[in-house]
Amino acid sequence: MVIIGAGPGGIYAAYEFVKKAPNLKVAIFEAGHQLQDRKCPIDGKKVLSCINCKDCAIMKGFGGAGAFSDGKYNITNDFGGTLYEYIGKRKAIELMEYVDEINIANGGAGTKMYTTAGSEFKKLCMQNKLTLLDANVRHLGTDINYRVLENLYAKLEHNVDFFFNTAVDKLEIIDGGFKIIAENGKSVTCEYCIASVGRSGSKWMEKVCEELNIPTRSNRVDLGVRVELPAPLFEHLTEELYESKIVYQTEKFEDRVRTFCMNPHGIVVHENTNGIVTVNGHSYEDPARHTENTNFALLVSKHFSEPFKDSNGYGESIARLSNMLGGGVIVQRFGDLERGRRSNEKRIQEGTVRPTLNATPGDLSLVIPKRILDGIIEMIYALDKIAPGTANDDTLLYGVEVKFYNMEACLDENLETCHKGLYIIGDGSGVTHSLSHSSASGVYVANKIIEKQ
Ligand SMILES: Cc1cc2nc3c(=O)[nH]c(=O)nc-3n(C[C@H](O)[C@H](O)[C@H](O)COP(=O)(O)OP(=O)(O)OC[C@H]3O[C@@H](n4cnc5c(N)ncnc54)[C@H](O)[C@@H]3O)c2cc1C
Numbered sequence: 001m002v003i004i005g006a007g008p009g010g011i012y013a014a015y016e017f018v019k020k021a022p023n024l025k026v027a028i029f030e031a032g033h034q035l036q037d038r039k040c041p042i043d044g045k046k047v048l049s050c051i052n053c054k055d056c057a058i059m060k061g062f063g064g065a066g067a068f069s070d071g072k073y074n075i076t077n078d079f080g081g082t083l084y085e086y087i088g089k090r091k092a093i094e095l096m097e098y099v100d101e102i103n104i105a106n107g108g109a110g111t112k113m114y115t116t117a118g119s120e121f122k123k124l125c126m127q128n129k130l131t132l133l134d135a136n137v138r139h140l141g142t143d144i145n146y147r148v149l150e151n152l153y154a155k156l157e158h159n160v161d162f163f164f165n166t167a168v169d170k171l172e173i174i175d176g177g178f179k180i181i182a183e184n185g186k187s188v189t190c191e192y193c194i195a196s197v198g199r200s201g202s203k204w205m206e207k208v209c210e211e212l213n214i215p216t217r218s219n220r221v222d223l224g225v226r227v228e229l230p231a232p233l234f235e236h237l238t239e240e241l242y243e244s245k246i247v248y249q250t251e252k253f254e255d256r257v258r259t260f261c262m263n264p265h266g267i268v269v270h271e272n273t274n275g276i277v278t279v280n281g282h283s284y285e286d287p288a289r290h291t292e293n294t295n296f297a298l299l300v301s302k303h304f305s306e307p308f309k310d311s312n313g314y315g316e317s318i319a320r321l322s323n324m325l326g327g328g329v330i331v332q333r334f335g336d337l338e339r340g341r342r343s344n345e346k347r348i349q350e351g352t353v354r355p356t357l358n359a360t361p362g363d364l365s366l367v368i369p370k371r372i373l374d375g376i377i378e379m380i381y382a383l384d385k386i387a388p389g390t391a392n393d394d395t396l397l398y399g400v401e402v403k404f405y406n407m408e409a410c411l412d413e414n415l416e417t418c419h420k421g422l423y424i425i426g427d428g429s430g431v432t433h434s435l436s437h438s439s440a441s442g443v444y445v446a447n448k449i450i451e452k453q
C-alpha cells in the first residue's frame with residue numbers, strides 16, 4: 001500500500017490503516033521534509049520575502065499545506081469541498097466529526113468549537129443582503145495544529161515507512177497493481193495506491209491523469225484580496241463564530257463574493273505555489289502571539305466555459321502580474337483604491353492599520369480585473385453595514401489572493417479511478433479544498449481498502 005503525499009489526506013488515511021489494519025504494509029512518499037525540518041527561510045531580517053525554494057517549506061512536507069495553517073477544521077458540507085457529492089452528506093459530516101475526535105485525542109483537547117447554529121448574525125446578514133453559511137468550526141490554531149501533527153507522526157512512525165524528500169515522478173500500471181518511481185530513482189510496487197498530493201502536486205497529478213487516461217475537468221479559479229483591519233471591528237463576529245463565511249451577490253454583475261479564511265488577531269503571510277507568490281493568512285491560539293489586526297480574504301469564483309480550460313493558468317497570470325509590479329504581494333489602502341491612486345510607504349505608515357506583512361505598496365486596480373475588483377469593493381461596503389469601519393480608508397488590501405483548484409479527476413463513489421486500486425483524495429483530487437474534507441477523504445478511502453482485505 002503506497003500513499004503519495006503526507007498532507008492531511010495522506011496522514012489520516014495512514015492513521016486508519018495503522019489503527020484498523022496494523023499488519024498492512026504502508027509506505028508514504030513525501031516530496032518535502034519531515035515536520036521538524038520544515039523551515040521557511042523568511043526570517044524578517046536577512047530574508048524578507050519569498051525566495052522561491054524548490055520545495056516550499058510552507059506547502060510541502062509532513063502535514064502538507066496545512067502544517068502551519070490556522071488549523072480551522074470546518075465541519076460542514078456548505079464549503080471546503082464537494083466530498084458529499086461522492087459519499088453523501090451524512091457520511092461526509094460523520095467523517096469530519098471523526099477527524100475532529102482524532103484531533104482532540106492527539107493534542108487538540110481544550111480548543112474551542114464555534115457554531116453558526118442559533119446565531120443572531122444570520123438575521124443581521126440577511127437584513128444587509130449577505131448570507132452567513134452554516135458550519136461548526138474547530139479552531140486549533142497554528143501552534144496546537146503543529147502539536148497534533150507531532151503526535152500523529154509519533155503514532156505512525158513505527159508502522160509506516162516514511163520516505164521524505166522523495167517526490168514521486170512516475171506512476172505506472174503493472175500486473176496486479178502499480179509501480180511507483182521516485183525522482184531519486186527509488187521504486188516500489190504495490191496493490192493499492194492513494195495519491196494525495198494537494199495543491200502543490202496539482203501539475204504532477206494532471207500529468208499522471210493524462211498518462212493513465214484518467215478523464216479530468218477544470219474550470220474554476222477564485223481571485224481576490226486579503227483584507228486586514230483592526231480586530232475590534234470584527235470582534236462581535238469572531239468572538240461568537242471565529243470564522244464567518246459570508247456570501248454577497250453583487251448588484252452590478254450578480255457575481256458571488258465571499259469571505260474566506262478569517263484570522264482574528266492573525267497575520268498576513270506569503271504563499272508560494274509553483275513559484276508564484278500570493279497572499280494568505282493565519283493566526284495563533286496562543287494569546288501571546290496575537291496581533292491587533294484581523295484578516296480575511298474576499299474572493300470571487302471565476303468559472304470558465306468551453307473552449308477555455310486553463311482556469312489555473314488564468315489565475316497564475318494575474319498573480320504573476322502582481323509579482324511583476326510589486327516584486328511579490330502588493331498592499332493598498334482601501335481609501336487609495338477608491339481614489340484611484342497607488343499607495344506608497346508614507347501613506348501606509350501614516351495609516352491607522354499597521355500591516356503584519358511586508359508587502360509592496362501599489363495599485364491593485366492595475367492587477368485585478370475590473371469586474372472582480374468592483375465586486376470586492378461592493379462587498380466591502382456591504383460588510384461595512386454589519387461591521388462598521390470595514391470600508392475605512394485605512395483598511396488594507398493585499399493582492400492577489402488566489403485559490404487554485406486542482407483539475408477534478410473522474411472518480412467513482414469510492415474515490416477510485418478507472419484503474420482499480422488507484423485512489424485520488426484530498427485537494428489533489430479537486431474534490432476537497434480544506435483540512436476537514438481532505439482528512440475525511442483519507443479516512444474514507446482507507447476504510448474502503450480495509451474492507452477489501
Ligand atoms: C497558509 C495556509 C493556510 C490554510 N489554512 C486553512 C485552514 O485554516 N482551514 C482549512 O480547512 N484549510 C486551510 N488551508 C488549506 C489546507 O491546508 C488544505 O486544504 C489541506 O492541507 C489539503 O490537504 P491534502 O492532504 O489534500 O494536501 P496537502 O496538504 O497539500 O498535502 C499534499 C502533500 O503531498 C506532497 N506532494 C505533492 N506532490 C508530490 C509528489 N509528486 N510526490 C510526493 N509527494 C508529493 C506535498 O509535498 C504535500 O506535503 C490552508 C492552506 C495554506 C497554504
